[in-house]
Amino acid sequence: MGSDTQVNILIVDDKPENLLALDAILSDLDATLVRASSGEDALRCLLQQEFAVILLDVCMPGLDGFKTADLIKSRPQSRNTPIIFLTAVDIGEVSVAQGYLAGAVDYMIKPLVPAILRTKVRVFVDLYRQTAQIRQLNADLARRTAQLETAIGALEADIAARQRVAAALRVSEEEVRALNADLEHRVLERTSELQAANAALQKEIAARKRVEAVLRELSILDELTGIPNRRELNRLLRGEFNRSRRYARPLSLIMLDIDHFKDVNDTYGHPAGDAVLRWMATTLGGELRATDRLARYGGEEFAILLPETPARTAFHVAEGLRHRIAAAPFTLEAEPAPLTISITISLGVAGLTAGALAEDDLVQAADLALYEAKRRGRNRTVAFAPALLAARVAS
Numbered sequence: 001m002g003s004d005t006q007v008n009i010l011i012v013d014d015k016p017e018n019l020l021a022l023d024a025i026l027s028d029l030d031a032t033l034v035r036a037s038s039g040e041d042a043l044r045c046l047l048q049q050e051f052a053v054i055l056l057d058v059c060m061p062g063l064d065g066f067k068t069a070d071l072i073k074s075r076p077q078s079r080n081t082p083i084i085f086l087t088a089v090d091i092g093e094v095s096v097a098q099g100y101l102a103g104a105v106d107y108m109i110k111p112l113v114p115a116i117l118r119t120k121v122r123v124f125v126d127l128y129r130q131t132a133q134i135r136q137l138n139a140d141l142a143r144r145t146a147q148l149e150t151a152i153g154a155l156e157a158d159i160a161a162r163q164r165v166a167a168a169l170r171v172s173e174e175e176v177r178a179l180n181a182d183l184e185h186r187v188l189e190r191t192s193e194l195q196a197a198n199a200a201l202q203k204e205i206a207a208r209k210r211v212e213a214v215l216r217e218l219s220i221l222d223e224l225t226g227i228p229n230r231r232e233l234n235r236l237l238r239g240e241f242n243r244s245r246r247y248a249r250p251l252s253l254i255m256l257d258i259d260h261f262k263d264v265n266d267t268y269g270h271p272a273g274d275a276v277l278r279w280m281a282t283t284l285g286g287e288l289r290a291t292d293r294l295a296r297y298g299g300e301e302f303a304i305l306l307p308e309t310p311a312r313t314a315f316h317v318a319e320g321l322r323h324r325i326a327a328a329p330f331t332l333e334a335e336p337a338p339l340t341i342s343i344t345i346s347l348g349v350a351g352l353t354a355g356a357l358a359e360d361d362l363v364q365a366a367d368l369a370l371y372e373a374k375r376r377g378r379n380r381t382v383a384f385a386p387a388l389l390a391a392r393v394a395s
């Protein structure tokens, strides 16, 4: 705004020629001159606008200059408006003092010197303009400050909102982290539970397998002698029989029986009989080839399966066994001294031939030969011959 500021100067004089003169003196000040012809008129003008300076004639009918100045200074809106008193006569020291008491800032005696008056008025005009500029600057500053304060307020609200959001996010992030940790913990717990359950299961399975193995062994082995029992011999025989038939390989079977075994039991008791059976299993087993299979067939009867062996060779094996048993008497631990008991065996031998159609036939053939060995007086080996079968059928 600056120099655009509207500057008004009030000139008050009861004489129109004086007003005209003032008008002429002040016309080049770039200010609006407002004329008032009386004190009352001046006060009316002051109600309507603001003035940079008031030039006030002292001697006027009605309200004179001093009374008018009093009223001007009594109004808050115009209290600071500078007043220059103008008078035609030298009114002396008293009047000057009175003028200053009324709040005037200057005092000029007519006839006025135009250049001096113009200079003095210009000072007030400049002062008014500067004051107006400062006031304007203050207003701008206040407005800018208010705008900044508003902006800062908005910024602070925004920051607070962001902080609230960040805090909320942090909380939910922590919740998610806590949930994850809990989940991982539960997975680990469940995993170790499953591992423990699995380990227990594996242990149980292993224990069952051991039990099964023991049961299986028990079911295939003779309890007294520890060698395969009759069921196991039949299974082995079935396998070897099929293999022999398929590949046309020889297969023989020896059936043997302890001679007069009933006498051993009757004379020395059943425990002695059991000892003889165990000794028999051990001794026979020690004499056999690795591929031959010895089994307790039942009671005092044993069977030996000889794969890849023709009947003639099996006969020699049987004879070897018979001599071995007959040559080494059994020693029974007894009180007061050990007892020596002579034991002999009878043996029947049969080999697989084209005529034998089933494994049962082989067993029956060996059995018939054994029966024949017993019949002929025991402690001997008899090889199966078809004639034995015919004799048996005949009897």
Ligand SMILES: [Mg+2]
Binding pocket: 013, 014, 015, 057, 058, 059, 060
């Ligand atoms: Mg006058």
